[in-house]
Amino acid sequence: MNQEYEQDDRFETDEDEAEATRRDAGDAESSRASRGWWDRNADEYQNDHGAFLGDDRFVWGPEGLDEAEAGLLGPAEELKGLDVLEIGAGAAQCSRWLAARGARPVALDLSHRQLQHALRIGGEVPLVEADAGALPFRDGSFDLACSAYGAVPFVADPVRVFREVRRVLRPGGRWVFSVTHPIRWAFPDEPGPEGLSVSASYFDRTPYVEQDAAGRAVYVEHHRTLGDRVRDVVAGGFRLLDLVEPEWPAWNGQEWGGWSPLRGNLIPGTAIFVCERED
Template identity: 90%
Template sequence: MIQEHEPFEPEATRRDAGDTESSCASRGWWDRNADEYQIEHGTFLGDDRFVWGPEGLDEVEAELLGPPEDLKGKDVLEIGAGAAQCSRWLIRQGARPVALDLSHRQLQHALRIGGVPLVEADAGALPFADGSFDLACSAYGALPFVADPVRVLREVHRVLRPGGRFVFSVTHPIRWAFPDEPGPEGLSVSASYFDRTPYVEQDEEGHAVYVEHHRTIGDRVRDVVAGGFRLLDLVEPEWPAWNTQEWGGWSPLRGNLIPGTAIFVCERE
């Protein structure tokens, strides 16, 4: 008789995780989970919407990259593009985007929908010449998952032209002090906001299969400056009344009490 084994559930822990381990874990996790992610969130994200996070803040309204009419003819790099929904929206505005992602499977979804130039690469080593782009953007791409965010910021700075804008969204740092639960159990502080130890899910042999790095608001601001940027704005989207869905630990209940997303609007010095 063949004995069936329960599927292994990764162990969640807090421990150090460097550049290489974090990058390998991110590539593997997104390659394994891209299909499920696009099925679960594809309707919300659409094929050509530019959404900054689970709250549903849309670039059409936010204009964090600038007025839509000013995007025409601009060279734009989208980092951590997933299925490249944001890049398709940029094309509709007349921009010339390139969608970059670490995950081959995520880019296969981008290729399935079509219409965008795609590049598979690590955000910490961008395969572009200096001054290749007018703008760069990243909606929850790369920066929450890398051990050295300044390295990524310096790479983005390098490929931007003088005065270029980089706008990126990440998990709001305050969320790390609360359990990742959308209901009432997620409203009590359970960890120190100041604990920068990475969140790691690891397999039976102790190898990381998912890594997310916590930075405080102050850390993020210092990273932006160290990367050569000037911080123009820090946006903390409020939860809109129309959005009734839950997304992981994000929910209307929590979103009306604490911020879930932080968006940094930066300009190349």
């Protein structure tokens, strides 16, 4: 992709206010909703969170855990020369960080508009528009794969995605991804005191869906318990090496949706799964 970034009216919409509900949503509906939602909301998302994410910073979640400090992909000095796939890359901030350390990243996202923001920021990172459940790469193309809140929370069948990731990784390849911590699903998505009381069953796996007046999903997010996630990792052909639950740091005073210092000091908001391909 090498077209210039410009404001694109195709992604502006006067949709009726979406209705929030809990109902089933399959692969096709979830994918269609995610593509549309991110295309419509990419501008606002980058405007609201771009300063926190930076242009070439690798942040695992709203807590601000930085890969430069965490080293979940391995020592930074050993990234040079490695082929890395970033899934759900958004504006490719993480991929730029990897490229600056000598890696050869490819940034993949379902949303055309998010990738236009990657072009706006610039850099020499290859961009690919594709679905995480059908990766357009040959077997064994990458040494590492990563995803910071990308793709995994929004797919109906995460095992399908994991098997695709395994396929494109080389033997022993590492796969690291972050998602909303499963315990958060039992609490309201509110940053203040009203978000500290359990309001739903942690064990209810029914997807969260926002739908338009015609009942079409415009946003879908899927809940998996912590045990579900571990089983999905194994079913996808990986060995779980670590599960990281970042604590809220004292320096981070911002609120991001339902993430906040108040909640972050009491309950985990992010779960990061560090996995290795089983050969």
